[in-house]
Amino acid sequence: MSELFLNLENKKILITGHVNPDGDALGSALAYKIILNELGIESDVCFDIKGSLPSNLNHLPFDLIDDSVANQYDRVFVFDCGNSDRLGKYEYLASEAKEVVVVDHHINPTFGDIKIIDTTAASTTQVLFREIKKYGYEISKEIANCLMTGLVTDTGRFQYSNTDSEVFNIASELMLAGAELTKISENIYGSIEMSGVKMQSLIIDRIELDEEIALVTSFVLQEDYKRFGVKESEVDFLIDVIRLVKESNVALLVKEQIDGTFKGSLRSRNDIDVQLVASEFGGGGHKAASGFSSSESFEKIKLRVKKSIESQF
Numbered sequence: 001m002s003e004l005f006l007n008l009e010n011k012k013i014l015i016t017g018h019v020n021p022d023g024d025a026l027g028s029a030l031a032y033k034i035i036l037n038e039l040g041i042e043s044d045v046c047f048d049i050k051g052s053l054p055s056n057l058n059h060l061p062f063d064l065i066d067d068s069v070a071n072q073y074d075r076v077f078v079f080d081c082g083n084s085d086r087l088g089k090y091e092y093l094a095s096e097a098k099e100v101v102v103v104d105h106h107i108n109p110t111f112g113d114i115k116i117i118d119t120t121a122a123s124t125t126q127v128l129f130r131e132i133k134k135y136g137y138e139i140s141k142e143i144a145n146c147l148m149t150g151l152v153t154d155t156g157r158f159q160y161s162n163t164d165s166e167v168f169n170i171a172s173e174l175m176l177a178g179a180e181l182t183k184i185s186e187n188i189y190g191s192i193e194m195s196g197v198k199m200q201s202l203i204i205d206r207i208e209l210d211e212e213i214a215l216v217t218s219f220v221l222q223e224d225y226k227r228f229g230v231k232e233s234e235v236d237f238l239i240d241v242i243r244l245v246k247e248s249n250v251a252l253l254v255k256e257q258i259d260g261t262f263k264g265s266l267r268s269r270n271d272i273d274v275q276l277v278a279s280e281f282g283g284g285g286h287k288a289a290s291g292f293s294s295s296e297s298f299e300k301i302k303l304r305v306k307k308s309i310e311s312q313f
Ligand SMILES: [Mn+2]
Pocket: 024, 025, 080, 105, 122, 123, 124, 154
């Protein structure tokens, strides 16, 4: 029996995930929320969302997310978040809860009383899928769409190196359960607002290639969002544009935050482990895709990333 479905009665339950949740965090948390709803078990869903949720994920049931939280919870279920400080402003709810259950696929998760973790899984929705199957629960179309969203986004549309036969087996089962792959893919990858596409041209224009270490970089400033009238939550796709450069092995996109600090996204297409690079800034993720925050300048960040990559040669 999966720990996810044991002793849920008469408990105050919170479902959450990492700050500014992506398709995998939202997909896994909302799939679990739907199941609890169907089982007649009350729960709250909350994320620390800076700005707004990305509109390219609005095929997910955003209406299940609550605006406010209770003072305390008996049990907190955390999805797609290996480090409690990545819970942002809701970290205290996890540290004050009687029990924290972490469902994840990140490397070196650092918290949780119960850990349901597989660092080799492509997505957290994959880990959750297995638990649902163990429980013998029937997956509805709604749940299938949530789980598929995490699978699609974390495998880069079934293209990253984490895409193995199990991923396709799960995708196949989700299709049988009614998952709308075309609708999901079109919303996530096929529909970017005009202003976002325009802004992309600027970010492409700023691309620099360090041929020696095959590193490609670009950056986004706060003033760019204003100039193009684009919300920060709408440009998560930009890193995928940067990483297209054939001559590069590692891509770095640095985005200025509202407080003047920077958020870095890293992608690797060879043996360079960008999780190691991100960890130098206190960030994390996976070998092929990682992220971090830094209060240093773009130039300093670039230099540190460069050194870190060189140390892996
Ligand atoms: Mn994930």
